Amino acid sequence: MSPDKNSQTMKPLTAAAKLGIYLPATPEDFRSSPVTRAQLEELRTNPPQWLQDLRRTGPFPRDVTAHKLGVTNSALSRNGIPDALTTEQIDAYLADPPEWLVKERENLVEVRKEAERVKTKEAERRAATNRPRKNY
Incomplete structure (x- = not known):
């Protein structure tokens, strides 16, 4: 049986690219830890304020x-x-x-x-x- 795909992680740089944001402008906790597929999907569907701000003003x-x-x-x-x-x-x-x-x-x-x-x-x-x- 294959493992749950949501448990796979990606580097913060990859997650930032998928979100279309500039990694150095993200919060430290985002930059310093791997991002799971589930976390990425949560960021896409329910973006926190910092992500909304980055998408709006860069x-x-x-x-x-x-x-x-x-x-x-x-x-x-x-x-x-x-x-x-x-x-x-x-x-x-x-x-x-x-x-x-x-x-x-x-x-x-x-x-x-x-x-x-x-x-x-x-x-x-x-x-x-x-x-x-x-x-x-």
């Missing part, structure tokens, strides 16, 4: 920050943006976007357009090769 991890700014994680790194930003800092970037942010957003739009073009072209190529051949 600081947010790099991937969440990148998403909120509409750029990639690499764009943040290229432009020297710290690993975590608060809602206030993100709002300031959005209210008055610096030149690098405008360029990175435009670049991301172009990259996505190109990826879609390549995907469509590849689908068309596959469809053409899968057509039955006519025998004359």
Whole structure:
């Protein structure tokens, strides 16, 4: 018989990633002990005040920050943006976007357009090769 899956634990870093929060901003007791699946589910369904505050005001991890700014994680790194930003800092970037942010957003739009073009072209190529051949 297999053990109860809820007894499995994960590192605090993994739990923070699953919750979409920045680990260094969490309380010490969260950072210092493993988190069970049951505890993680409880945090998701009934978040304590500290988790609600982190989700509302941050600081947010790099991937969440990148998403909120509409750029990639690499764009943040290229432009020297710290690993975590608060809602206030993100709002300031959005209210008055610096030149690098405008360029990175435009670049991301172009990259996505190109990826879609390549995907469509590849689908068309596959469809053409899968057509039955006519025998004359």
